[in-house]
Amino acid sequence: MSEPRDSIADWSEEELLLLRSAEDDRPSSQSLATTLTALGLGAASGAAASTAAASTAAVSTAAASTAAKWGGAITIAKWVSVVALGGAIAASGVALQRHVSQQAHSTAQRRATAKLHVARDPVAAKPVKPSADSEEQPTSGAVPAGRSTRALAPKRRDTVVVAQPDLSREIAAIDEARSALRRGSASDALVVLDRYDAAFAKAGRLQLEAAALRVEVLFRLGDLGRARSNAQAFLAKHPSSPYAARIRALLNAESAPR
Amino acid sequence: MISSSPPPHQLHVETAEPLLPEVDPVSTSRPERDARITAIVRANHGFIWRLLRRLGIPEASVDDATQQVFCTASRRVSDIAHGSERSFLFGTALRVASDFRRSARHRERPDAGVAERRDLGPTPEELADTRRARAVLDEVLNAMPMELRTVLVLFEFEQMTKAEVAELLGVPVGTAASRLRRAREEFKACVRRRLARAEGMKGRTP
Numbered sequence: 001m002s003e004p005r006d007s008i009a010d011w012s013e014e015e016l017l018l019l020r021s022a023e024d025d026r027p028s029s030q031s032l033a034t035t036l037t038a039l040g041l042g043a044a045s046g047a048a049a050s051t052a053a054a055s056t057a058a059v060s061t062a063a064a065s066t067a068a069k070w071g072g073a074i075t076i077a078k079w080v081s082v083v084a085l086g087g088a089i090a091a092s093g094v095a096l097q098r099h100v101s102q103q104a105h106s107t108a109q110r111r112a113t114a115k116l117h118v119a120r121d122p123v124a125a126k127p128v129k130p131s132a133d134s135e136e137q138p139t140s141g142a143v144p145a146g147r148s149t150r151a152l153a154p155k156r157r158d159t160v161v162v163a164q165p166d167l168s169r170e171i172a173a174i175d176e177a178r179s180a181l182r183r184g185s186a187s188d189a190l191v192v193l194d195r196y197d198a199a200f201a202k203a204g205r206l207q208l209e210a211a212a213l214r215v216e217v218l219f220r221l222g223d224l225g226r227a228r229s230n231a232q233a234f235l236a237k238h239p240s241s242p243y244a245a246r247i248r249a250l251l252n253a254e255s256a257p258r
Numbered sequence: 259m260i261s262s263s264p265p266p267h268q269l270h271v272e273t274a275e276p277l278l279p280e281v282d283p284v285s286t287s288r289p290e291r292d293a294r295i296t297a298i299v300r301a302n303h304g305f306i307w308r309l310l311r312r313l314g315i316p317e318a319s320v321d322d323a324t325q326q327v328f329c330t331a332s333r334r335v336s337d338i339a340h341g342s343e344r345s346f347l348f349g350t351a352l353r354v355a356s357d358f359r360r361s362a363r364h365r366e367r368p369d370a371g372v373a374e375r376r377d378l379g380p381t382p383e384e385l386a387d388t389r390r391a392r393a394v395l396d397e398v399l400n401a402m403p404m405e406l407r408t409v410l411v412l413f414e415f416e417q418m419t420k421a422e423v424a425e426l427l428g429v430p431v432g433t434a435a436s437r438l439r440r441a442r443e444e445f446k447a448c449v450r451r452r453l454a455r456a457e458g459m460k461g462r463t464p
Binding site for chain 1: 292295296299300303304307308311312316317318320321324325328329332362388389390391392393394395396397398414415445446449453
């Protein structure tokens with residue numbers, strides 16, 4: 001345990017950008033409480049606030065050391081190469097200047113990260129169905145530690161590169177829905193979102209964006225019943241998502257007296 | 259080869275430090291059992307959540323997958339040796355992630371009519387979007403063989419030492435170190451391929 005970690009690998013700036021993107025990827029403050037609740041540990045979930053804090057602290061340790069390791073490694077972002085990377089990342093249609101200084105990029109990146117932090121406001125814990133329990137298969141890795149297990153040995157196919165849905169197609173769908181919403185065609189946006197859900201189902205990596213967008217679209221369409229239920233389901237499942245604040249604002253605006 | 263070398267994720271070692279107070283599994287009462295499960299969850303929830311994310315569970319499903327891991331541990335708690343809790347959870351998480359990827363592959367319908375992307379020119383603000391960078395990270399990690407991906411995740415994201423990684427995987431430290439080297443090389447290669455693909459896509463844009 002006292003073995004020092006070796007020096008930082010010779011990461012390029014693009015690689016560092018990707019590695020650092022995971023720094024703030026951590027469970028919400030409610031995630032621990034909902035897990036305890038799902039396990040029937042009600043008393044434990046009552047202490048969720050303190051345990052969540054403890055969990056966050058533990059997570060922060062790893063995150064902080066990660067940050068310490070990578071922090072400052074990106075000095076100047078190379079726009080040309082990063083743009084190449086971002087070609088696969090981005091296309092939201094937000095109209096912004098294309099050419100900004102490198103310093104502006106760094107500022108924008110910090111701002112974007114800060115936005116994620118700001119959005120993490122807790123809401124009351126909601127009991128969750130123990131879906132994991134019902135979905136679990138009898139052989140799902142439940143093997144006592146301390147002895148060699150066939151179940152835990154990866155099968156050969158595990159080492160095969162898994163074909164993944166094309167992220168750029170997901171981005172395209174989300175962007176198309178956003179564009180439709182912006183030009184006032186909420187019904188078109190809904191069609192696109194339905195197609196997205198059909199295409200990417202549970203494996204989609206922008207599902208959160210799609211779900212948040214769907215709430216907005218439904219409100220825009222005046223389908224208040226579905227909008228509210230979608231919004232509430234979203235907040236119950238992702239209370240600390242970056243989109244939660246916006247969803248709450250939509251809900252509040254809708255319920256506010258006119 | 260399969261019979262002569264240990265499986266990459268074979269878990270037969272125990273962590274160096276017991277994470278939880280000793281409780282005799284035979285005479286464990288319900289309150290003691292609950293206390294032990296609670297302690298297991300509290301001590302490992304963040305680790306398992308992050309591990310599942312980096313092993314390919316999308317954000318929308320990771321809470322459920324995390325619950326699945328701990329539900330398994332809860333049911334099997336009397337089988338889990340003291341000091342081996344993290345190993346057990348790690349092995350279960352690998353299985354859950356593997357099952358998820360397999361089912362996702364079956365569900366995948368790449369030609370389901372999603373529009374082709376038209377605007378490939380990113381704005382600075384968009385590039386600064388951590389969430390999108392993270393989505394690309396997911397894609398890069400998804401392109402890596404699971405064995406190497408796991409080592410990379412434990413070392414680079416969970417900040418474990420090589421000895422800790424080796425212990426969790428049940429392999430000699432030298433093997434872990436070797437895998438880490440290969441994992442880094444593979445990660446770099448995957449990023450390079452991703453960059454090249456992005457460049458290719460931009461080149462086709464009118």
